[in-house]
Amino acid sequence: MKKVFGRPESLTEVPFTYCPGCHHGIAHRLVAEVLDEFKVRENTIGVCPVGCSVFAYLFFNVDMICAAHGRAPATATGIKRVKPDSIVFTYQGDGDLASIGTAEIVHAANRGENITVIFINNAIYGMTGGQMAPTTLVGQVTQTSPYGRDPKTMGYPIKMAEMLSTLKRAAYISRVALNKPANIIKAKKSIKKAFQVQLDKKGFSMVEILSTCPTNWGLSPIEASKWLEENMIPYFPLGEFRTPEEVA
């Protein structure tokens, strides 16, 4: 019998620790499938963050290091500068990348570090129990914005993909979502492009992935996907913001 579906080799058999309906599992799988398809699993070093995906080093069947909160792009820079022919990726959440680690992501992109960044934007801090993230939407209620995010004192949600796209050495920047199969297929293609950019040594690549956090949003998995579609996508438009053709 022909095997038509299985676990990517780039994932271990350790069960995910993510909540039901959370998109981290899908994102992990897509990254793992891409690593398998490029046959680079044995030449990859991943950098996981602090946050819900802190345990990603157990799930990815590649060499991994767990960076300090926000510092994954710096740690990845160190690895890639020593091993320019290895595939190096970071996997970071919105608190990690867009708040505590803004300096690191901006400068890694500006230097054009030849790494791939997988950025999970679920508009909330998951692991610490649902606090406001830099990407929390206006009016969104969280533990630390109990009356809704007020832009007058809390600012507007940061659009990282657009912001980093202003940098000349950012070679590939896109935003995708995982709320329905059509978007998942597009997300996979985008992740593949990002790693292709790295394989071709064209510079920095990042895929921002809009994801759900049913637990901290207080919604069921289906409601969460719908909330993402109706609230996040209008503010965080999907698409490619930088492609290698634009790179000087």
Add this chain to the structure above:
Amino acid sequence: MGEKMLMKGNEAIGEAAIRAGCRYYFGYPITPQSELTAYMAKKLLKMKDAAFVQAESEIAAINMVYGAASTGVRVMTSSSSPGISLKQEGISYITCSEIPCVVVNMQRGGPGLGDIQPAQSDYFQAVKGGGHGDYHLIVLAPSSVQELVDLTMDAFDLADKYTNPAMILGDGLLGQMMEAVEFKERPKVELPDKSGWNLTGCKGREHRYVVSFDLDPNILEKWNLNINEKYKKLKEKEVRYEAVNLENADLVIVAYGTVARIAKTTIQMAKKEGINIGLIRPITLFPFPEKIIASTAVKTKKFLTVEMSLGQMVEDVKLAVNGKAEVNFYGRAGGIIPSPEEILKEAKKYL
């Protein structure tokens, strides 16, 4: 015989690091150590299989060191006091991960932004851990440009041997001064193989990871105890100090780095006046030379610890003396360097 050259302290560290096989440097400019960053840029940017990155901050620099060092290569970063404070989180992670690297601190006056004059007020930070958690750095305290060279090379070996970050604790004076240095032929040292832990990509083996946490307190306690075993070994095997004129000394000065140099002049001045002053100069600040201080305390009843701080190392001297002798202290702060005359005047108070 190695070649002799006239070099500035900061640049000598850079040359020593490169000769010790360090090809990766990540740093951020700060006075009074910027010449070191510039030296590494000048050399490493022209070398193959090497990298120099001027990081966006000291925080980024130390986390680049973490990544680079996790692949098993020799890596260095350097800074001065306020910048070293910024690196503490990263140093704590690297130490917990048991990854070797070298960190240079050319101290300046503090606290806060302080000034850019030489100081020794980061002693506590350097020898007691510095960041969060139970850990120590291997701390080496050079007192001349030649020692900056020799101890920088030793720092890489010690870091590799104990898979623990090592720190060169100098100061702005040592960094800025010029002296003749010799890059000596060094005997080949047997060092542990890194292939059991470094990240290379998992070709031909199971995937592996470098982390600095475990949520199971039983495992984390064991992890801490294992790290602590290394510190016990360091205390047994790696203590270094210089002892001067301890026989029949009326008083023994304990001082390290720049101050120890000055104290040597004080000893000569005292001799002319018929006063016999000895010196214990710790070369390793961690592990601290407790035993020589303890054994000296039995013979000499008076100590004077002199520091460019308001009294930090003196606490370790007191612990080593353990009540067996009188421990006095003299310190200058804020970037003031004590003169040999004022140290002698201070010593005379206790004679």
